[in-house]
Amino acid sequence: MSTTSSGVTVTAAGAAADAVTTHVPGLVDQKFASRLFAQDKTLWGPDAESEAGKRLSWVGLPRTSRPLVGQINGLRAEFTAKGLGHVVLCGMGGSSLAPEVICETAGVPLTVLDSSQPDMVRASLGDRLEQTVVVVSSKSGSTVETDSQRRAYEAAFRAAGIDPAERIVVVTDPGSPLDAESRKAGYHVVNADPDVGGRYSALTAFGLVPSGLAGADIEALLDEAEAMADVLASDDDSNPALRLGAVLGGTQPLRDKVVLHDAGTSNVGFGDWVEQLIAESTGKLGKGLLPVVVGSTPVTRQTGDELLVELRAVDDESAVDGAATVAVAGSLGAAMLLWECAVSVAGRLIGINPFDQPDVESAKQAARDLMGQGTGSSEPASFTDGAVEVRTAGGDWLGSAKTVPQALQSLLDQLPDNGYLAIMAYLDRIADRSLSDIRIAFASHLSRPVTFGWGPRFLHSTGQYHKGGPADGVYLQITIAPHEDLAVPGRDFTFGEFIAAQSAGDAKVLADHGRPVLRLHITDHQDGLAQVMQAVSALTGSGSTS
The missing domain is CATH 3.40.50.10490 (Glucose-6-phosphate isomerase like protein; domain 1)
Structure with missing residues (x-):
């Protein structure tokens, strides 16, 4: 059972295909997809409405994030002219995982400092400081890890006779404590959409600023996602997000160990990004899906509670088999939007709020x-x-x-x-x-x-x-x-x-x-x-x- 839309392919077999047959018609009748893209906060029940009501702007990001492209390209040109080509990202969770995947897929270097381990912090501080630009990403501005990393870089810059205001770019929500503090310090500040949660923020300033400064083509990324948006918003049996979401959240009994196998995808490290999206979105109330990232390690065994997800190359048309298997392929921007929609579908089927943690x-x-x-x-x-x-x-x-x-x-x-x-x-x-x-x-x-x-x-x-x-x-x-x-x-x-x-x-x-x-x-x-x-x-x- 397969569907292909705008370069995205979702192909299911076994219990995964049965879940598509069982759940997709109902999702279409309920107009889940169009309601999602209309930012309907009632889709996950009354208890989720408060959080969902301020976390759904991600559905429109392929279009609303367009103004960031010129702003980021201008900053990159400014830094490049000064010989500053080493980009370091200080951030946690979705603030670091999405840029890491975007840059690895694009083949451009980005140093991600998402740790408070002293040896790792010290190694980062000692790497090409004279050529370094630091992106500090924190939605709330209160994340202690990121605040500590920022302080360490500020001190290192000053010790080297460098004004931190010339080297630090801050990405945060408008009105956060970090926003006000950074503007007062004279840092470059880029505000992100406050109505998007961290793990859904790949196409916001959190994903795009560090990636664009490092040299990734962020406009192409948005193009890929925008090409999928209308397809994913359609109330149709062929909607790949409905099908993937049905597979993730609708097998009977629920196969709640989701094995993410790199089967040739060009999206480097994509399983690590999906891991956070699935685990943090679904693991609550004693329910959820456990993502198990196995990379390119061959998968030869499926137990009764495992769903095998093959992350494939776009042109891989080989057959899918197995007791419960789904193969997913697509360009990076399209795949990110696809998975975000699919996990929101899975949350509805499992009966949890996919937007809190x-x-x-x-x-x-x-x-x-x-x-x-x-x-x-x-x-x-x-x-x-x-x-x-x-x-x-x-x-x-x-x-x-x-x-x-x-x-x-x-x-x-x-x-x-x-x-x-x-x-x-x-x-x-x-x-x-x-x-x-x-x-x-x-x-x-x-x-x-x-x-x-x-x-x-x-x-x-x-x-x-x-x-x-x-x-x-x-x-x-x-x-x-x-x-x-x-x-x-x-x-x-x-x-x-x-x-x-x-x-x-x-x-x-x-x-x-x-x-x-x-x-x-x-x-x-x-x-x-x-x-x-x-x-x-x-x-x-x-x-x-x-």
Whole structure:
């Protein structure tokens, strides 16, 4: 079962095709698509109306964002004339994921600093500072990670004899505290549409400013999305958003583990952007869809609760098969608008509000509380094995474990038959990227979905699902002592203290929700990291993961 519209293809097989047959006619009769594009806030029920009423402007962005193109191109020309070609983006969640995908797909360099890990922050500050332009993106202006990153760059510029006002571009909502503060400081300020939530903001100033300054063709991106807009707004059985949304939210029983497989798409890293869109939009009220990004790793197994999504090249016309499979292809701008619409459809079918994220704030508050108490990872370890301190949260399940492999096994013993393992690594995602290989080892060993997220980045993505979605996960948190801590200028805490509070706060909220969490804290970078990877290898029988 396939539909092709303006270069976007959605092809379903098995239970995915059955979901299309079951739900799309009703969605057409209810005029869901045209009502969505008319910004009808009643589509998700009375409880969602307040939030939906101020979060639906994204449907018109392919047209309303056009004035930004000239403004951004003018800024880029100004910076280029000054020899400033290194663009750094300080932002979290949707503010960083969309520009990252846009720039990687366009093949233009963009440094994304979406971490409070001291080593990663220091490495970014030391990279081509004389040629650097910094984009600071924060919708509310109150995101502590982004505020801390901004302060670090301001201090670095001043120390180098550079006026920060010549190098910093701020993207924020009009009237936010950051808006007023930045204008007073003389920074370049670009306001975003305030009626768009972060994960739907790819085609707002949050997605377009850093991407355009880095050299991506943002006008072409908007063209691609605009070519799809009328199709996605049509109340028709061939509407690809209705079909994809029906697949995501309408299989019976619900296949709630959404496996995102890069099957040749030209949209580089697209699964990471979709991951946030799905997880933060749907994971709440004990319901939701867990996105499992497997990249280009071959997928050979589908369990009864998995939906396989193949992200394909536009010209891939090969057959789709499998118990529950959907293949999706399209240019980047078109695909972004398609998925945003489809997830809003899925939210209606699942019965949740796709525009709020209540448990993201709970983790933020827990981190703030710990910072106020002056604590982070200071609670006593259950035991220490070599260069790894072992702690737990969410129940008394560690048993007699006295080594890292034994503790890992104790955690896996808590995994329900329909469950998943979430690996949450609060490390430098650039320098320590090889750690992500343990996801594959665990997935092969468990024959269950395994996710991997870099902290604190994932807190704005799967972090919502972990706490608000079904209670069928177990959680492995990995933290590390930095090579050297780094002060946050103008604050009474360091980056190291902040990320320790973030990880501890996340673990506390998970534990409060009854989720089992194993916390491995590496005290010696080289030896401890190798020890964790070797422990995973020994447990899973995967061979060396180094």
